[in-house]
Amino acid sequence: MGVLADTLNLARGVSWEEHIMVRDSIAQRIRLRAVGVILCGLVVLLVLPAVSGVPVLAGPHTVVVTLVAGETPADGGFNFNGYGHGGMTVTVPLGWTVVVQFQNASALPHSAMIAPSAAAQSGAPTATPVFAGGATKDLSTGLAQGTKATFSFVADKPGTYAIVCAVPGHAAAGMWDKLTVSATAKAPSVVPATATHLKSE
Numbered sequence: 001m002g003v004l005a006d007t008l009n010l011a012r013g014v015s016w017e018e019h020i021m022v023r024d025s026i027a028q029r030i031r032l033r034a035v036g037v038i039l040c041g042l043v044v045l046l047v048l049p050a051v052s053g054v055p056v057l058a059g060p061h062t063v064v065v066t067l068v069a070g071e072t073p074a075d076g077g078f079n080f081n082g083y084g085h086g087g088m089t090v091t092v093p094l095g096w097t098v099v100v101q102f103q104n105a106s107a108l109p110h111s112a113m114i115a116p117s118a119a120a121q122s123g124a125p126t127a128t129p130v131f132a133g134g135a136t137k138d139l140s141t142g143l144a145q146g147t148k149a150t151f152s153f154v155a156d157k158p159g160t161y162a163i164v165c166a167v168p169g170h171a172a173a174g175m176w177d178k179l180t181v182s183a184t185a186k187a188p189s190v191v192p193a194t195a196t197h198l199k200s201e
């Protein structure tokens with residue numbers, strides 16, 4: 001603008017008063033446009049997050065747990081990932097989705113379900129998992145050797161539960177471990193750390 005516009009306008013014979021008026025109105029339009037852009041930016045920053053209601057995700061919220069029935073001869077083969085009698089504890093944060101990738105490595109049929117802790121330790125797991133979807137099919141007959149089955153559930157109730165085989169007699173023989181749903185844990189974990197592979201998504 002400035003000097004070049006001034007020179008052109010004056011060269012075209014526009015009067016000095018007209019020239020000043022045109023220049024001022026252009027400057028005003030530029031100022032108004034700048035104010036408009038700033039206001040639009042403020043609306044996007046302040047109003048949109050409140051309207052959309054989309055929560056800010058703090059991190060992953062699904063954990064994939066590998067669960068191998070009868071992986072080793074430990075506890076007479078009545079174990080998951082080599083651990084029976086509550087020897088393995090998987091901890092997941094409250095509200096996370098848990099995907100269990102079950103497979104049966106043993107010659108005996110086995111199943112898996114999330115049961116109340118007391119039921120497992122008494123050797124009489126219930127027929128209904130604690131969390132909807134928290135069990136393999138064919139709970140009491142079990143799945144044959146080599147069978148793979150995936151099930152998933154939302155860990156929506158805090159507490160300590162049991163991961164059990166629901167084939168009659170197997171939990172009593174030691175085929176149970178622990179699942180803790182924690183309101184304070186920020187990430188899934190397993191004890192012992194080498195017991196299973198946890199993958200967060």
Ligand SMILES: [Cu+2]
Pocket residue numbers: 109110111142165166167170175
């Ligand atoms: Cu079993």
